Amino acid sequence: MPEVPEKVVIIGSGPAGWAAAIYAARANLSPLVFEGAITNENSQNGTLPLGQLNLTTEVENYPGFPAGQLDGFLNSALGERRLKYDLPPVTDEKHAVTGPELMNLMRQQAENFGTRIITDDISEADLSGSPFKLKSLGGEEVEAHTVIIATGARANYLGLPSEEAFKNRGVSACAVCDGALPRFRDQPLVVVGGGDSAVEEATYLSKYASTVYLVHRRDELRASRIMAERAIKNEKIEIVWNHQIAEVLGDDENGVTGVRVSSTVEDSTKDLPAGGMFLAIGHTPNTAFLNGQIEIDDKGYIVWKKSFRTDTSVDGVFAAGDVADDNYRQAITSAGTGCMSALDAERWLGDRGLE
Numbered sequence: 001m002p003e004v005p006e007k008v009v010i011i012g013s014g015p016a017g018w019a020a021a022i023y024a025a026r027a028n029l030s031p032l033v034f035e036g037a038i039t040n041e042n043s044q045n046g047t048l049p050l051g052q053l054n055l056t057t058e059v060e061n062y063p064g065f066p067a068g069q070l071d072g073f074l075n076s077a078l079g080e081r082r083l084k085y086d087l088p089p090v091t092d093e094k095h096a097v098t099g100p101e102l103m104n105l106m107r108q109q110a111e112n113f114g115t116r117i118i119t120d121d122i123s124e125a126d127l128s129g130s131p132f133k134l135k136s137l138g139g140e141e142v143e144a145h146t147v148i149i150a151t152g153a154r155a156n157y158l159g160l161p162s163e164e165a166f167k168n169r170g171v172s173a174c175a176v177c178d179g180a181l182p183r184f185r186d187q188p189l190v191v192v193g194g195g196d197s198a199v200e201e202a203t204y205l206s207k208y209a210s211t212v213y214l215v216h217r218r219d220e221l222r223a224s225r226i227m228a229e230r231a232i233k234n235e236k237i238e239i240v241w242n243h244q245i246a247e248v249l250g251d252d253e254n255g256v257t258g259v260r261v262s263s264t265v266e267d268s269t270k271d272l273p274a275g276g277m278f279l280a281i282g283h284t285p286n287t288a289f290l291n292g293q294i295e296i297d298d299k300g301y302i303v304w305k306k307s308f309r310t311d312t313s314v315d316g317v318f319a320a321g322d323v324a325d326d327n328y329r330q331a332i333t334s335a336g337t338g339c340m341s342a343l344d345a346e347r348w349l350g351d352r353g354l355e
């Protein structure tokens with residue numbers, strides 16, 4: 001049973017959440033992590049436990065994990081159950097660590113130091129006075145002296161009625177989750193966006209698709225140079241510059257059959273055949289459950305109130321990772337701010353004799 005009140009409750013289970021948990025656990029704060037609920041809604045929104053990294057393929061830029069044969073290491077580091085059920089099958093290929101592998105390793109590391117984990121969302125928070133009161137979707141109620149919000153961000157959609165109509169019938173915001181489905185094999189597919197996610201998703205989908213149309217509203221990619229060049233050189237990827245999606249085309253029987261794109265520089269439209277459309281147009285931070293109790297900026301990101309600290313507008317509540325970072329949004333920076341948030345919480349508790 002959780003202590004009452006908890007010293008530290010961490011909400012979220014991406015790199016920020018687990019880094020915070022590892023540091024808090026090693027400081028004997030016995031952290032309690034709400035890692036998120038496994039629900040259809042979270043599956044659709046891309047907000048299942050283990051966060052956005054769990055929805056990606058290889059992670060080539062997380063320090064300490066060069067491409068190689070990681071199987072032996074994974075076997076020794078991860079619990080048997082998680083190795084068996086949660087990870088992609090082991091292959092002989094040399095590869096960089098995958099997102100799911102990295103997240104499961106972090107989770108295991110946090111658990112090894114005594115982190116307690118509840119697989120549920122926090123759906124209500126009362127941050128009006130200390131101790132803070134939190135309630136989960138499943139009805140669990142906890143009180144906490146400090147809270148670390150590490151709930152990350154979710155994928156954006158365009159907001160077109162035709163996009164909504166074909167969600168799960170060819171429209172997806174996660175190529176890695178859905179791209180290997182039989183309905184997308186050997187079909188032309190569309191990816192929307194021009195950032196690293198769009199380029200990564202287009203590259204991933206090019207393994208399965210006949211052609212990938214990367215539809216971008218400008219004439220220059222936002223993606224990092226190395227990833228952009230990979231897409232530009234990929235013969236299966238055709239970049240449709242200066243266009244945006246006007247309508248998703250399809251019918252009841254087949255789902256998505258194409259998209260109508262309109263030019264952003266002249267008055268023209270054209271139709272592209274496609275068995276699926278994948279959105280990669282940025283993210284929105286997951287702060288709805290806070291109900292306006294924490295200051296956010298005009299894009300919805302939690303505001304860090306002190307320079308190089310993770311303090312939010314509520315004393316004793318800290319934020320880490322993508323939920324508060326509109327700028328870097330990398331696995332390594334999320335883990336970094338997760339560590340910072342645990343140290344900030346530890347000092348906050350220490351100053352009040354609560355550690």
Ligand code: NAP
Nearest residue numbers: 193194195196197198200217218222244280281282328329
């Ligand atoms: P992003 O960098 O914000 O890019 C979003 C893209 O979507 C932009 O190209 C933007 O166009 C376009 N866009 C936004 N709203 C749109 C709309 N309504 N209609 C059409 N296009 C729209 O987002 P991201 O690609 O998800 O990347 C987020 C962060 O994660 C970045 O820091 C990125 O470096 C990082 N990331 C890293 C990796 C990696 O290193 N392996 C992989 C994925 C993501 P404009 O360019 O015209 O604004």
